[in-house]
Amino acid sequence: MNKKNLTVFLTCALFSFISLGVVNADSVKIGFNVPLTGFAAADGKSALNGAKLAVEQANQAGGINGKMIELVVYDDQASPKQAVPIANKLIEKDNVKAAISGSYSGSTRAAAGVFQAAGIPYISAYAVHPDITRAGNYVFRTSFMGEVQGRAGAKLVGATLQRKRVVLITLKNDFGKSLAAGFKEAAGQFNVQVVNEYEYSIKDRQFGPIVAKVKADNPEAIYATGYFFTAGPLVSQLRAAGITAPVIGQEGYDSAQFIKIAGKASEGTIITTSLDRDSTSSETRSFIKEFEAMAGHKVDMVAASGHTAMKVLVAAMKKAGTTNPAAIRDAIAETSLVASTGTISFNSLGEVQKNVQVQVVRGGNFHYHSEIRDQTLLAPPTR
Amino acid sequence: MLFVELLVQGLLQGSIYGLIAVGLTLVYGLLRILHVAHAGLFTLGGYICVILTNQTGSFLLAVLASMLLVGITGMLIYRICYQPILDQPPFVPLIASIGLFIAMEELFRIFFGAYGLSFTELPLQEPLPFLQVSLKQAEWLTMLMSVGFVAILAFLANRTKLGLAWKATVTDPEIASSFGVDIIQVRYLNFFIGSSLAAASGCMMAVLNNLVEPTMGSVPSYKMLAIIVLGGLGNVRGTLIAAILLGIIESYGTIYLDDLLDRDSIAFVFLIIALMIRPQGLFQRT
Incomplete structure (x- = not known):
C-alpha cells in the first residue's frame, strides 16, 4: 500500500469509528446532535454525558x-x-426512530424542520428559542422557553428581590434575546423599570465600556444574560468596578465553571434555572450523585437537561411498545414523569410547563434561593 | 467621568490589540505572510501562563516561560509550515496559516479540555488608583507592556546592529544578504520576537478574564488583520497607534453606537473609512 492509499484508508477508518460506534442488530437507535467542538463544546460535552x-x-x-x-x-x-446535514444523515443513513438535540437554539431550530418533515420525533434538551417547537407536532422541548424564563426573571427582580431600576446586559444571540424579551414583557407587571439595555457578542470577554456605563447608571439590579464563559468575566468585572447591585443570571450561568472563573465575585449571584442543587426530590438527588460519579465534575443544568430529555424519550418509546415514529410521538405527547429538572408534561405545542428554580451562589456553590410557581406567568404559548 | 472611564477602557483594550498585532506586523513586514495562526500562538501563550502559574505560583515566571516557549513554537511554525512554501503565491501560506489556526484550536480543546482553564489564585487583582482612574494592577501592566515592548523594539531596530540587519532585510533581502546579513537568522529571530509578543498578550488576556479557552484567539485572528492594515503593514509604531485608536473607538462605539453597529464590526467600518481616505493605511511603512 503506497503512502496516499494508506492515508485514505486511515481517514476512512477514523471516520467510520466516529460515526458507527457499536453496531448491534438487536438495538434501537436514538440520534443526538450536540456541539463537541467549537465554542459551545463545553456545554455539548455536559449534555452528552447527561444523555x-x-x-x-x-x-x-x-x-x-x-x-x-x-x-x-x-x-x-x-x-x-x-x-x-446531520439531521438528514440521522434520518436516512442511521435510520433513527427518534432524536434529541443537546445543542443551542440556532442548530436546533434548523434541525427541527428536517425531523418534522420526516415525521421523526425530536426533543430539544435545553435550546430556548420559541420557534423550535413551532416546527410542528413532532418537536418537543423539555426545558424552559427563553421568554418563559425571562418572565420568571422579571418576577424574581420585582417581587422577590423588590428591586425596581434595572439595567439589562443582553447576549446578542437567540438565547440572550429571547430571555431579554421575556423579561421586558413582564417587567411592567412587577413595577420593574428597565433603565438601559446593552448588548454584547458571544465572543466578548472584556466588558470595560459596558461596566463603566452601568456604573454611571447606578441600577438597583442587573439582569445579565449569558453563558458561564461570558458571565464569569462579566460578573467579575462588574464587581471589580465596585458595582454592588445584585446580578441576576439564568440557566446559562448554571455551571461550576462560572464560579471558578468569577471566583469570589460570583458570591451572591442569583440565577433562574431548572436544576435545584438542594432538591429534596429523590430523582434529582440520585441524578446529581450518579452524574458526578460518572463525569468526575460537578453537575450543571445542561447535564440535567440532557438526562431529562433522554429519560422522557426512553419512557415514551417503552410505552409506545413499537418503533413506529408516529406511535412514539403520541407517547411523548402524553408524557407525565418526574425527572431531575422537575415534572415533565407537554402542552399542545410540545412545550413543558414546570416551576422555575432560583439558585444563589453561596460558599462557592449553587444553593436553593427560592422557587417561582406562578402558573399563569410561566405558561408557555400553545401555538 | 464616564467619558474618562470609557477612554481608559479603550486604551486598555487597544493595548491588548496592540500587543498581539505588533507581533503579526513584524512577520508580515518581513515575509509578506498573513500569519493567522499568530492568534493560535496568543492562545497557547495564555494556556502556558495559566498552567505554569498554577504549578509554580509565580506569574512572572510563567509569563517569561510562556514568551520563551511560544517564541520557539513560532520559529518551528516558520520552519515546518511556511519555509517550504515561501515561493508559492501569497494565498498558499495564508490558507496553510488558517488551517494551522483551526487545528491549533482543536488541539487546545483535546489537550486542555473544552471548559477552558482558570487561575487557582488569580494574580494582580489589587486596585491601583491613579489620577481618579481606578484600575487593577493587571490592567496597568497590560498598558505598560504594550508601550514598553514597542519602545524596546524601536530601540532594537534603530540603535543596534541586529536592528539594522532586520531593517535591511525588510527593505531588500538580496542586498542585505550580499552585505553579509544572515537573512535566515533574521527570519527566525523575527518569528521568535513576534510570537513571544503574542504570548505576552495571551498571558495578560488570561489574567484579565481569569479564563483561557480553545477559541480565545478567534476574535483577534481577524481583528489583528484590520489593525495591521491600518497601521501600514509592517510598521510597528503605526500598528500600536492603530490598535489603540481602534480600542478607543470601540469603547465609545459599544456605548453610543450600539443600536447601529456591532462592537466587532466597528473595526471593519473604521478600516473601510480609513482606507477610503488613506489607501496606504493610516501610517506609511517604515
Whole structure:
C-alpha cells in the first residue's frame, strides 16, 4: 500500500469509528446532535454525558422492551449549517426512530424542520428559542422557553428581590434575546423599570465600556444574560468596578465553571434555572450523585437537561411498545414523569410547563434561593 | 467621568490589540505572510501562563516561560509550515496559516479540555488608583507592556546592529544578504520576537478574564488583520497607534453606537473609512 492509499484508508477508518460506534442488530437507535467542538463544546460535552447516563441507566434496566439503546452522536458545532446535514444523515443513513438535540437554539431550530418533515420525533434538551417547537407536532422541548424564563426573571427582580431600576446586559444571540424579551414583557407587571439595555457578542470577554456605563447608571439590579464563559468575566468585572447591585443570571450561568472563573465575585449571584442543587426530590438527588460519579465534575443544568430529555424519550418509546415514529410521538405527547429538572408534561405545542428554580451562589456553590410557581406567568404559548 | 472611564477602557483594550498585532506586523513586514495562526500562538501563550502559574505560583515566571516557549513554537511554525512554501503565491501560506489556526484550536480543546482553564489564585487583582482612574494592577501592566515592548523594539531596530540587519532585510533581502546579513537568522529571530509578543498578550488576556479557552484567539485572528492594515503593514509604531485608536473607538462605539453597529464590526467600518481616505493605511511603512 503506497503512502496516499494508506492515508485514505486511515481517514476512512477514523471516520467510520466516529460515526458507527457499536453496531448491534438487536438495538434501537436514538440520534443526538450536540456541539463537541467549537465554542459551545463545553456545554455539548455536559449534555452528552447527561444523555449517556440516562441511556446507561435504561439499558441496565433492560433497555426498551428488551432491545438495547444505541446512541448515535454527531458533532454539530452549534451551527445550523452542520445541523441540517446531520439531521438528514440521522434520518436516512442511521435510520433513527427518534432524536434529541443537546445543542443551542440556532442548530436546533434548523434541525427541527428536517425531523418534522420526516415525521421523526425530536426533543430539544435545553435550546430556548420559541420557534423550535413551532416546527410542528413532532418537536418537543423539555426545558424552559427563553421568554418563559425571562418572565420568571422579571418576577424574581420585582417581587422577590423588590428591586425596581434595572439595567439589562443582553447576549446578542437567540438565547440572550429571547430571555431579554421575556423579561421586558413582564417587567411592567412587577413595577420593574428597565433603565438601559446593552448588548454584547458571544465572543466578548472584556466588558470595560459596558461596566463603566452601568456604573454611571447606578441600577438597583442587573439582569445579565449569558453563558458561564461570558458571565464569569462579566460578573467579575462588574464587581471589580465596585458595582454592588445584585446580578441576576439564568440557566446559562448554571455551571461550576462560572464560579471558578468569577471566583469570589460570583458570591451572591442569583440565577433562574431548572436544576435545584438542594432538591429534596429523590430523582434529582440520585441524578446529581450518579452524574458526578460518572463525569468526575460537578453537575450543571445542561447535564440535567440532557438526562431529562433522554429519560422522557426512553419512557415514551417503552410505552409506545413499537418503533413506529408516529406511535412514539403520541407517547411523548402524553408524557407525565418526574425527572431531575422537575415534572415533565407537554402542552399542545410540545412545550413543558414546570416551576422555575432560583439558585444563589453561596460558599462557592449553587444553593436553593427560592422557587417561582406562578402558573399563569410561566405558561408557555400553545401555538 | 464616564467619558474618562470609557477612554481608559479603550486604551486598555487597544493595548491588548496592540500587543498581539505588533507581533503579526513584524512577520508580515518581513515575509509578506498573513500569519493567522499568530492568534493560535496568543492562545497557547495564555494556556502556558495559566498552567505554569498554577504549578509554580509565580506569574512572572510563567509569563517569561510562556514568551520563551511560544517564541520557539513560532520559529518551528516558520520552519515546518511556511519555509517550504515561501515561493508559492501569497494565498498558499495564508490558507496553510488558517488551517494551522483551526487545528491549533482543536488541539487546545483535546489537550486542555473544552471548559477552558482558570487561575487557582488569580494574580494582580489589587486596585491601583491613579489620577481618579481606578484600575487593577493587571490592567496597568497590560498598558505598560504594550508601550514598553514597542519602545524596546524601536530601540532594537534603530540603535543596534541586529536592528539594522532586520531593517535591511525588510527593505531588500538580496542586498542585505550580499552585505553579509544572515537573512535566515533574521527570519527566525523575527518569528521568535513576534510570537513571544503574542504570548505576552495571551498571558495578560488570561489574567484579565481569569479564563483561557480553545477559541480565545478567534476574535483577534481577524481583528489583528484590520489593525495591521491600518497601521501600514509592517510598521510597528503605526500598528500600536492603530490598535489603540481602534480600542478607543470601540469603547465609545459599544456605548453610543450600539443600536447601529456591532462592537466587532466597528473595526471593519473604521478600516473601510480609513482606507477610503488613506489607501496606504493610516501610517506609511517604515
